[in-house]
Amino acid sequence: MKQIPILLIVAAAAIGTGGAMTLSAAGADYESSQIFGGKLPPGYRDWTLISVAHEAGKFNDIRAILGNDLAVKAYRDGTVPFPDGAIVVRVAWSYVPSEENDKVFGQPQSFVAGTPTNVQFMVKNSREYASTGGWGYTQFNDGKPAHVAVQACYACHVPAKARDYLFTRYSP
Numbered sequence: 001m002k003q004i005p006i007l008l009i010v011a012a013a014a015i016g017t018g019g020a021m022t023l024s025a026a027g028a029d030y031e032s033s034q035i036f037g038g039k040l041p042p043g044y045r046d047w048t049l050i051s052v053a054h055e056a057g058k059f060n061d062i063r064a065i066l067g068n069d070l071a072v073k074a075y076r077d078g079t080v081p082f083p084d085g086a087i088v089v090r091v092a093w094s095y096v097p098s099e100e101n102d103k104v105f106g107q108p109q110s111f112v113a114g115t116p117t118n119v120q121f122m123v124k125n126s127r128e129y130a131s132t133g134g135w136g137y138t139q140f141n142d143g144k145p146a147h148v149a150v151q152a153c154y155a156c157h158v159p160a161k162a163r164d165y166l167f168t169r170y171s172p
């Protein structure tokens with residue numbers, strides 16, 4: 001029994017000295033296999049917020065762009081290209097007026113997230129997705145994988161090539 005705390009200390013020390021990156025890379029492999037195996041990766045909704053955006057027109061949505069640990073570290077460090085294992089997810093909801101909030105403000109001015117629309121992922125693996133700039137693209141509708149034209153995703157992201165095909169900038 002007395003040895004257990006020592007083992008824990010050794011394990012904690014290993015994580016503290018570079019093991020953390022290995023751990024998150026292993027986690028990223030798992031997340032990637034989930035995503036391309038047709039499952040939303042566990043915990044993606046808790047990833048770190050990179051920024052938010054609103055699309056008008058036919059989308060009329062409000063969206064949040066989140067990243068796993070590797071993606072967010074690269075964003076914060078300004079690392080381009082992003083390392084393999086980086087994953088960026090875009091979640092979106094319909095953009096709806098809030099009567100409840102408007103009553104408090106005394107005029108129509110409040111818009112909030114309504115029902116979810118779809119979830120889009122970009123997963124970095126420079127070898128596996130070399131033909132699409134090193135990113136694998138996929139989308140989920142109602143939690144289920146959608147059939148997407150991956151080349152069309154990629155083609156539209158080419159204008160952001162200088163930032164490794166990511167349009168979203170990190171909002172501090």
Ligand code: HEC
Nearest residue numbers: 053088090120121122137138139148152153156166167168
């Ligand atoms: C018509 C052009 C277009 C197409 C097609 C397109 N995207 Fe994007 N995508 C954008 C633009 C512009 C943004 C940034 C603005 C925004 O968030 O709406 C973006 C943002 C994203 C983001 C957030 C990271 C970033 O680059 O800012 C992800 C993830 C994403 N798209 C995935 C996909 C996937 C997966 C597909 C294919 C199913 C796809 N996109 C197809 C234009 C496109």
